[in-house]
Amino acid sequence: MAQALATSDSYVTDFQALEGSLPDRGPEWLRDIRRQALTRFRELGFPTARRGNEKWKYTNVGPIADAAFSYPSDAGAELDLADIRRIVPWDDGWASIVFVNGRYSPALSSAAAPDAARVTSLAEAVRADGDIIESHLARHATFEDDGFTALNTAFLRDGAFVHVPEGVSFQSPLHLIFVTTDDTQPTVSYPRTLIVAGANSELTVIESYVSLTSARYFTDAVTEIVVGEGARVEHYKLLLESEEAFHVASSRVYQGPDSTFFSTLFARGAAIARNDIQVLLDAPGSSCFLNGLYVTTGSQHIDSYINIDHAKPHTTSRLYYRGILDGESRAVFGGTVFVRPGADKADAHQEDKNLILSENAQVASKPSLEIYADDVKCGHGATAGMIAEDAVFYMRSRGLDMETATAFLIRGFARGILDSIRVDRLRSFSERLTSRALRGSRFGLAS
C-alpha cells in the first residue's frame, strides 16, 4: 500500500535525522540494535487486522499507520511541575522521573533518588552502567516479530532506568511519568523503561502515561522488567492518554526463582490503546499477579493482549481483568496462558469480566490456555453482562435512587480490581477517575 509505505518512510527520515543530530550516538552495541530494529520495522511495518493474524484480529491500527506523526524537536515544551501534579497521583515523598514528549526532563524530575536504588535516564545509564544495561536492554522485548517494538527500539535513545541492587528493599513508590504536551504537529514518542530488581530486592514502581493536550498523538512504549531471584516487584500502570491519542505498549517481564511480580493496570485514556504484556516465569517458585481495570467511553477501543509463559515447574499466575464499557466503546481481551512441557505443578487462573453500560458497547474476550504438562491446575473464564436489575431494585427498595444505585454497583464492580492497588493515593485517584468517567452515563437503563 503506497500510503503505508509513505508513512513508514517518514519514520525512516526521522530516524536518519536523529542519527545525524545526536552528539553522542552511544556505544556500538546500541547503535547496532537501533539500526537492526529500523531495518526490521521497515520489513514488518504496522500489523493489520487481516484474517489469520490472531494477535491483531480485533484491533485495527490503520488509523495509526495512516496518520503522520513526527518525532518532536529537542526544544521541549516549557512545563511547570504544577501542571503535572494536577494530572497524576502525587506524593512529595515519591521519587519521580518525568519525560516530556518522550524526552527526559531533569528539571521536572525529583532530585532525590532514593538511597541505594538507582533511578535515572536510560541515556545516562548507558554511559554509566554499561554492563547491566547491555545484558538486559532489548533482550526481553525482542523486535523480530513486532513492528511497534521495532520502531520503539529504533528510536531508543532515552527512557527510564530503575535498578534496585541485591537485598535492597525500596517501599516508597518510584513514579515514572510520561507526559505529552501540545506541539505544532502530531507527535510520536517512544517511552522506554528498563527495571532491574536484584536478588531479594523489593520495589514499587508506577508508570503513568498522561497528557496535557487534547490533540492526537502516538505513544509507542516498551517496558522491560527483570525480577531477580527472591525479588518482589509491585508494578502499576496508569493509562490516561488524551481521548484522541493512540497508545501501543509492550511490557516484557522476566522472572527468576521464587520471584513475585504483582501488577495492576488502570486504563482510562486513549482513542486506541493496546497493552501487550508477556510474563516469562522462567524458574521454579516464580509467581505473577496481573490485575487490570479498563473504563472506556465514547468510541474508545482498548485491547489487552496478555501472555503468560509457565516455562518451569512450580510456577503460579493469576490474572484478573475487568472492563466497564459505555458509549460505543470496544474492548478486546486476548492472549494465552502457556504451560510448557515439564512445567508440572503450574497453577494458573485467568479471568476477564466486563460490565456493559450501553447497548452500543462491545466486548471480544478470548482468554485461552495451552497446556503441555500433565500435573497442572489451570482455569479461565470471560464474562460480559449489563447491570443486574435485581440488584438495582434491591437498592431502590432501600431508598436509593436509580443513579445512586447504579453508581454503587459500578463502583463495586471496579473495586474488585482497584482494591488490589496497595498504594493508597493511587487507589483513590483511580476510584475518582472511574466515578468521573461514568458521570452522565445512562447505564443502559430505560427509566
Next chain:
Amino acid sequence: MTTTGRNHDKPLLEVRNLHVAAGGVEILKGLDLTVNLGEVHAIMGPNGSGKSTLTNALAGKPEYVVTEGDVTYEGRNLLAMAPDKRALEGIFLAFQYPVELPGVREREFVKTALDAIRAHRGLEKLSVREFNKLFQEKITEMEMDADLVKRSVNVGFSGGEKKRNEILQLAMLEPKLALLDETDSGLDIDALKIVAKGVNKLRSPSRAIVIVTHYQRILNYITPDYVHVLLGGRIVRSAGRELALELEAKGYEWIKEAVESGKEISV
C-alpha cells in the same frame, strides 16, 4: 411535608381488587387487604400462591405488572410511585431472597439509604459517629459479626445471615410499613428467635408489619393481630391468630377444599 394528621382515619394500606401479572401470566386475581398502623398481619399460603408477587408488587418491582385494581398508601396512589419513592415514604420489603451486591459495602449502603430516608422525612443526616454507634447497637441485637459492616452486602453471607441482615436494615431504616417475605424460612430455631425478637421490638402504634409465611412457626414468636390465607391469587380467608393454628393442624388442602366447595369455615 404537611402534618401527619392528614390521613389520620384512613388505613395505612388499602389494596382493592389487585390483579398482578408477571411473565405474561396473571398471578394475583383480585386481592383485597387493609392494614392499619399498629397492626401485625400474617399472610399465609402454600408455595406458588402469589405471596412474593404481592410483596414485590407493593415494593414496586418492575416485572410485576398491575393490570387491575388500586393500592392506596396513606391515602395516596401507591402504584404511581417509583420503588425508591415508596421506600422514602416508609415501605420496606425484607426479601425472601436478599440480593448480593458485590463490592458494595454494607455500612456505606445502609448509611446512604438512611441519609436519603431521613432527608425525605426532613431530618438531618446522622453524623458518621452517631451512625456507627446506632449501627453497632443493632448489629449486636441481631447477634451478627461486627466485621459485617465492611463486607459486601450479602456476599458470602450464609442463608441465615442474609435474613438477619434484612431485619438489621429494617431496624435501621424504621419504616412505617414493613413487609417480611418468608423471613423465617431456612432459619434454625435460634436464628428465628433472634429475628422474632428484632421484629417484636419494632412493633409500634406508628408502624404496621405484614409477615408473609408458608409455615405458622414464626407466629409462635410474633403474634399477629390478623391472619389471611392467600390461595389462587386472592385472600380467601381472614381471621385472628387461631386461623394459623388451624392451618398448621389441617394443612392448606383443607382450606382449598373448603373454598372450592364454597363452604363457610368457622374458626
